[in-house]
Amino acid sequence: MSSTWMTTRAWLLMLPLLVVMVAVIGWPLVDTVGLSFTDAKLVGTGGNYVGFDNYTNMLSSSNFSRTLVTTTLFAVISVAAEMVIGVLAALLLNQQFHGRAILRALMILPWALPTVVNATLWRLIYNPEYGALNAALTQLNLIDAYRSWLGEPGTALVALIVADCWKNFPLVALIALAALQAVPRDITAASLVDGAGPFNRFRFVILPYLAGPLMVALVLRTIEAFKVFDIIWVMTRGGPANSTRTLSILVYQEAFSFQRAGSGASLALIVTLLVTVLAVAYAALVRKTAGSAA
Amino acid sequence: MSALEIRNVRKNYGSVETLKGIDIALQSGEFLVLLGSSGCGKSTLLNIIAGLAEATSGDVLIGGRSILGVHPKNRDIAMVFQSYALYPNLTVRRNIGFGLEMRGVAADEREKAVAEAARLLQIEALLDRKPSQLSGGQRQRVAIGRALVRKPQVFLFDEPLSNLDAKLRLEMRTELKRLHQMLQTTVVYVTHDQIEAMTLASRIAVMRDGRIEQLGTPEEIYNEPATLYVAGFVGAPSMNMLQATVQGTTLAIDGAKASLPLPARFRDAVQDGARVVAGIRPEALRVAADAAAPSVPVEIEVVELTGPELVTTARIGTQRLTACLPPASRVAKGQAASFAFSEDALRLFDPDTGKAF
Ligand SMILES: Nc1ncnc2c1ncn2[C@@H]1O[C@H](COP(=O)(O)OP(=O)(O)OP(=O)(O)O)[C@@H](O)[C@H]1O
Numbered sequence: 001m002s003s004t005w006m007t008t009r010a011w012l013l014m015l016p017l018l019v020v021m022v023a024v025i026g027w028p029l030v031d032t033v034g035l036s037f038t039d040a041k042l043v044g045t046g047g048n049y050v051g052f053d054n055y056t057n058m059l060s061s062s063n064f065s066r067t068l069v070t071t072t073l074f075a076v077i078s079v080a081a082e083m084v085i086g087v088l089a090a091l092l093l094n095q096q097f098h099g100r101a102i103l104r105a106l107m108i109l110p111w112a113l114p115t116v117v118n119a120t121l122w123r124l125i126y127n128p129e130y131g132a133l134n135a136a137l138t139q140l141n142l143i144d145a146y147r148s149w150l151g152e153p154g155t156a157l158v159a160l161i162v163a164d165c166w167k168n169f170p171l172v173a174l175i176a177l178a179a180l181q182a183v184p185r186d187i188t189a190a191s192l193v194d195g196a197g198p199f200n201r202f203r204f205v206i207l208p209y210l211a212g213p214l215m216v217a218l219v220l221r222t223i224e225a226f227k228v229f230d231i232i233w234v235m236t237r238g239g240p241a242n243s244t245r246t247l248s249i250l251v252y253q254e255a256f257s258f259q260r261a262g263s264g265a266s267l268a269l270i271v272t273l274l275v276t277v278l279a280v281a282y283a284a285l286v287r288k289t290a291g292s293a294a
Numbered sequence: 295m296s297a298l299e300i301r302n303v304r305k306n307y308g309s310v311e312t313l314k315g316i317d318i319a320l321q322s323g324e325f326l327v328l329l330g331s332s333g334c335g336k337s338t339l340l341n342i343i344a345g346l347a348e349a350t351s352g353d354v355l356i357g358g359r360s361i362l363g364v365h366p367k368n369r370d371i372a373m374v375f376q377s378y379a380l381y382p383n384l385t386v387r388r389n390i391g392f393g394l395e396m397r398g399v400a401a402d403e404r405e406k407a408v409a410e411a412a413r414l415l416q417i418e419a420l421l422d423r424k425p426s427q428l429s430g431g432q433r434q435r436v437a438i439g440r441a442l443v444r445k446p447q448v449f450l451f452d453e454p455l456s457n458l459d460a461k462l463r464l465e466m467r468t469e470l471k472r473l474h475q476m477l478q479t480t481v482v483y484v485t486h487d488q489i490e491a492m493t494l495a496s497r498i499a500v501m502r503d504g505r506i507e508q509l510g511t512p513e514e515i516y517n518e519p520a521t522l523y524v525a526g527f528v529g530a531p532s533m534n535m536l537q538a539t540v541q542g543t544t545l546a547i548d549g550a551k552a553s554l555p556l557p558a559r560f561r562d563a564v565q566d567g568a569r570v571v572a573g574i575r576p577e578a579l580r581v582a583a584d585a586a587a588p589s590v591p592v593e594i595e596v597v598e599l600t601g602p603e604l605v606t607t608a609r610i611g612t613q614r615l616t617a618c619l620p621p622a623s624r625v626a627k628g629q630a631a632s633f634a635f636s637e638d639a640l641r642l643f644d645p646d647t648g649k650a651f
């Protein structure tokens with residue numbers, strides 16, 4: 001069999017998949033790029049070519065810079081907290097104790113729940129009239145009166161971050177727990193004999209085996225957090241006073257609420273570019289970490 | 295006072311008895327080898343001494359002080375593992391100095407100790423490498439160095455050479471012997487390699503199923519095995535075991551028309567008509583030249599030249615004998631011959647209890 005035939009056959013077999021991919025990803029992407037250079041509305045005709053106006057307007061708007069800050073805050077704080085809580089949970093669940101298997105299974109639950117269910121649950125907890133958080137804090141005498149956690153610009157983002165952490169720390173814990181199984185027992189034993197305490201044991205024995213897998217979790221979670229839409233949409237719709245508006249929410253508002261398809265498309269492409277840069281930078285970092293533990 | 299004393303140590307995992315009462319007392323500077331097949335409890339005993347596992351009952355004393363409940367780092371021991379167990383992201387230098395670093399020893403003092411250990415082990419050139427950049431033999435040297443710098447009262451080794459290839463294992467064995475002769479520190483060394491045990495040990499504890507089958511010097515273990523198990527475990531090829539019956543002052547070999555004189559030293563111990571197992575080391579056999587020494591008639595079956603010796607398998611009635619003969623011996627397959635041996639080389643065991651007479 002000639003190699004040209006092999007190549008032809010490979011392409012033929014891949015063709016259906018390629019057609020589908022071009023149809024559902026490639027074409028919309030090209031269309032979006034085209035759209036981003038027009039002043040098209042969501043409904044009606046194609047609009048006129050406006051060059052880079054959408055981009056320059058968007059990048060220079062205060063809406064964009066404020067949203068970028070909110071998104072970065074949300075992503076950095078929630079991912080950092082998820083990493084810390086996830087690793088601590090994994091370290092605890094790696095100890096020998098009765099009921100460990102049940103606890104391990106229970107821990108996955110928040111992550112397994114659909115985001116909408118999770119978000120609704122937290123809205124109930126934060127409810128200003130009958131929410132569990134208000135009840136608990138009042139009973140503990142930590143607050144005098146019930147507050148609207150999601151209704152005040154000062155607390156809404158924090159409340160969202162807590163909900164997002166609760167949902168996503170199990171993923172980090174799961175990855176860390178798997179990595180902990182790979183820490184050789186002998187090295188742990190050697191560190192005990194050598195007199196390393198819990199902190200040094202974590203640093204010199206556990207961390208080398210945890211770093212690579214945690215890096216992967218970090219990449220996954222940061223990119224997801226940067227694109228976050230669903231949990232915020234269900235809980236606050238970006239409010240109050242746009243205090244929880246992230247980039248994806250802004251894209252949605254621009255394109256659908258304000259019906260500015262061209263401007264929305266340019267913003268969507270800006271977000272795509274930002275996430276791509278993040279992904280590439282992280283991929284390089286992962287490759288570097290993977291090389292360090294032998 | 296013993297450097298290390300183990301008193302009636304038992305260990306249960308659930309309902310399984312892994313150690314069934316171990317008693318050992320070591321003088322300072324002794325090199326004890328725990329020898330036994332896989333799963334007999336060697337590592338468990340070592341881990342109990344190190345404090346990595348807890349004994350169910352019994353006591354362990356180092357320098358006369360009970361160390362039960364004492365944290366491993368405070369036991370004045372250092373341990374070397376089969377898997378080397380080096381810290382993967384620390385340099386060789388920091389790996390070796392880690393125990394001192396954790397104990398808050400000053401950097402310059404640490405540096406001196408590391409340099410000294412590196413010199414002893416000839417790994418000075420490797421000090422700035424990471425473990426992943428070392429060969430197996432180099433890693434094991436680093437692991438030994440890490441134990442050396444601590445200057446502990448007792449060194450514990452758990453099969454340190456079993457991940458190395460044959461040639462390197464031989465080199466490291468000699469190296470360990472040299473280090474021990476120089477440092478004179480008490481050592482407990484686990485292995486299932488009987489050659490390693492014979493060459494390194496000042497005393498060997500042969501373990502079986504959580505018990506010590508025999509505790510003695512290598513010579514005692516080799517020349518006067520206390521049980522059939524020890525006799526079979528130590529020595530390669532292993533000791534010949536002939537089923538025989540006592541008939542007056544002779545031993546009639548079962549399934550053969552041959553008999554051996556019963557050595558005078560056994561005459562009081564065994565009864566007429568008793569069934570016994572007669573043990574003779576392959577190295578003790580030679581081709582009979584005259585009728586002076588005791589000998590048995592055999593038929594040669596297989597002859598294998600290993601280099602230094604001719605390993606010969608022969609039939610005696612329905613049983614088999616192996617002999618390690620000088621390479622120049624004139625034996626050939628199918629030939630009838632006669633194997634002679636000195637009366638002192640003969641051991642007798644009770645087939646029911648396995649114990650030596
Ligand atoms: N943590 C444990 N839980 C349950 N059983 C164990 C545990 N550790 C060891 N054992 C059992 O105790 C017995 C002795 O194990 P040990 O590791 O001491 O054997 P060993 O003599 O070192 O064998 P090897 O030569 O294979 O290393 C084995 O049957 C093993 O299955």
Ligand SMILES: [Mg+2]
Pocket residue numbers: 336337338452
């Ligand atoms: Mg073992």
